[in-house]
Amino acid sequence: MKLRIDEYSNLDSPFHRWDARHKLIGLMALIFAFSFVRDLRMLLAMVVVTVIIYIISKLPVSFLLRRLRYPSFFLLAVVLTLPFLSGQTIIMSIGSLDLRQEGLLAALLIATRFLSILTIGLVLFSTTPFLTNIKAMRALGLPAIMADMALLAFRYLQEIGQDLQRMQTSMRLRGLRKRRLSIRGLRILAWLSGSILVRSYEQSEWVYKAMILRGYGHAPHPRGEFHTHSRDVIALCVILTIAAGFIGGDILLGHGSAALLQ
């Protein structure tokens, strides 16, 4: 199973070239600013900013669409239920279901925020190699134990994933048909999971030996080699200003009270 996390991290765009630490701070701030917005008039600005950022990042649109496949189910659930369940102002009736204004607006708000945050998140984490992002977090103050665990977990994720695939293939080849919900089926899943856990556990003992043989724990944990350029700081200021603009603008416009939201 391929973890295509770093698929597009070697393209070249202003976002790819932005220092990972500044990018983390800037884009996360923007994401939180987006989640703060309640006024419907700010939504348009949110969409525009998101689209511009995505275009600048040079990430392919197909990538974004692929990412949206899984979360769309949730989105669909929200869009299909809220407009019929929430609010008092009925604007339309479809058969026995009443389409309510508040619910519709709430669904619009949720959907827009969700999609914008997902897109910005994609830009944040796909324009830098995953490994570099972990090092950037370490440089920003992530505790060494967390960084060590994240790096090791990431490293062995592929191996363990391949182990799982191999075991599942072998099960299929030995005649295991489509799994049914039965005690036998559940037991097989338990044994499969158990094998994965045991193998990882045993491998970890070897990894520990390998680590101490090369001196693990003897030197202070490196904080990564990042160099700050002025353009990194400028870009950070720009993004933070935009984020502040969203928050300020939303508050000035009444923070959603005009749109009849809670």
Added chain:
Amino acid sequence: MHIPDGILPVPVTGAGYAATAVTTWYSIRRIKQKEDPRQDIPKASLLTAAFFVVSWIHIPMPPASVHLVLNGLLGALLGYYAFPAILIGLSFQAVMFGHGGLTTLGVNVMIMGLPAIAAHYIFRLRKFGNKESRRKAGAFGFLSSAVAMTMSVAMFVVILLTNLPADLDVEIERAAIYTLALAHVPLIFIEGTITALLVLFLQRVRPRILDGV
């Protein structure tokens, strides 16, 4: 059972991050108090990856299929490492698959993590009493997992439905809570059963793993 971005207001997501930060800080402090945490870190890390991989396994639950959660067992096996492990696992999920949210990471970690810690203590209780039986371990596996799942479902449903950016009729809200909760009940049973079977398997194959990291 992860709450996606876009729904929860900033005070709630902020509180989630704060709570996660504090709990993680506390967990790391307890970890550092052990004499040689270096030995446990590879173990905890690889088990984190293993649990992550295992969560890709589908359980058929007509009409669709669900993914294993196993936060109960994770808590039982990892102890103080459970919280950092879940934080890492959920971060990976959000970043690699877009599953779960970035703003809601803190909240989601609490939803998974607190029950995992509870499961750890419940599973430990199996040591009390004189009878050392396989069935006892399996039963405690079921119990700790079921309790953890129930806590997670409860937290998820309540946090989600009380923070929607829309007015829900009290009636409808209650109905929604009941429906969502009820929909998860079969899942709780399945998780509990699988955890029990897993514990029995581990006892047979590698009992040391059950004593935790």
Added chain:
Amino acid sequence: MLSQELGEPVLTVSGLWFSYPDRPNVLKDISLKVMPGERVGLIGPNGAGKTTLFLGLCGVLKPSTGEIVVLGKPVVNGDFRPEVALVFQNPDDQLFCPSVWDDVAFGPQNTGLSKDEVEARVKKALSIVAGSELADRPVHHLSEGEKRIISIAGVLAMRPQLVIYDEPSANLDIRSRRRLIRLLQASKETILVASHDLELVLEVCNRVVLMDKGSIIADGNPREVMGDDRLMEAHGQEKPHSLVPHQIPHRHSK
């Protein structure tokens, strides 16, 4: 760096016994002396105790009795001795950093070298194993052969004087195996190689130690030890093909 005086053994093992909690006497009264520059092949069936011996030599496992002295200093369980290096049987156990560069740099970073020194060590180690173009790759993208040479680079970057290889040619394709053999033949360190690949041992080593059931059975010239049919077969081995008179002659077409 300790400079090796001529005539001082690199490794001296005296009266080593080792037991696991569930397995007694995995190593029985092992005594061994290795001189600088020697290339010792360690052969024997699975379970003979080779890996356990190696872990003891590195200070990872504590022996029940006996003494191990490396480069004049006794090996104490838990000490960090970068002069001795072990290349594990399974490279995945040893390549625990996500990128090649990070993994090779891990050891040097832990010995407190400056950033530039670490960089130099990594470059040198990668060039020795002919793996320089792999420097930026993520580890999980490497092939078996590539993983093997990078795990060796990671160990060589610490400038060890004694390098122990545990089944280095396992799972390698023919080309990678040949690269490995050339690498071992060119190595300047004292090396111990445990292998089931008896042809490799013949090509690389100038001394062979046969182990079985925790004891050393034979120790000497490779051709003599491995050419002794009865000895080899008595301990679960076979005479390597090169030492067997040809039954099927080669027919060279002209």
